[in-house]
Amino acid sequence: MEDVEHRTTRVRRPQSNGFVERLHITLLDEHFRIKGRQKWYESVEEMQKDLEEYLAVYNTKRPHQGRGMNGRTPFQAFRDGLNQKDQTGNKAAQKAA
Numbered sequence: 888m889e890d891v892e893h894r895t896t897r898v899r900r901p902q903s904n905g906f907v908e909r910l911h912i913t914l915l916d917e918h919f920r921i922k923g924r925q926k927w928y929e930s931v932e933e934m935q936k937d938l939e940e941y942l943a944v945y946n947t948k949r950p951h952q953g954r955g956m957n958g959r960t961p962f963q964a965f966r967d968g969l970n971q972k973d974q975t976g977n978k979a980a981q982k983a984a
Contacts, residue, residue, distance in 0.1 A: 909953070917941070 896903040918941045928934045950958045959967070 906953075913945075914941075917945075 901908045918938065922937055922941075926933075926937070928937075945961075947960055947962045950956075950960060951964075952958065956964060
């Protein structure tokens with residue numbers, strides 16, 4: 888599907904799943920611990936709404952310093968990757984023609 892390779896990580900080895908572990912820490916530090924002090928949630932839906940708002944900012948407005956990000960947002964990195972894929976795809980199509 889979409890040339891995505893599915894891989895699993897070793898059990899009980901957070902080093903091999905560092906991106907996800909880092910996201911969990913960021914969610915705790917920047918969202919859940921702050922919102923949890925500011926608001927009393929009456930339902931899971933309320934929590935989900937606030938989480939979706941935070942993730943929208945996290946993915947589109949908050950610059951990231953992770954490996955290969957160079958201060959870009961995840962959305963910018965994704966868009967750059969699509970542009971890069973389009974450029975290499977066009978070059979391959981031109982060579983084949």
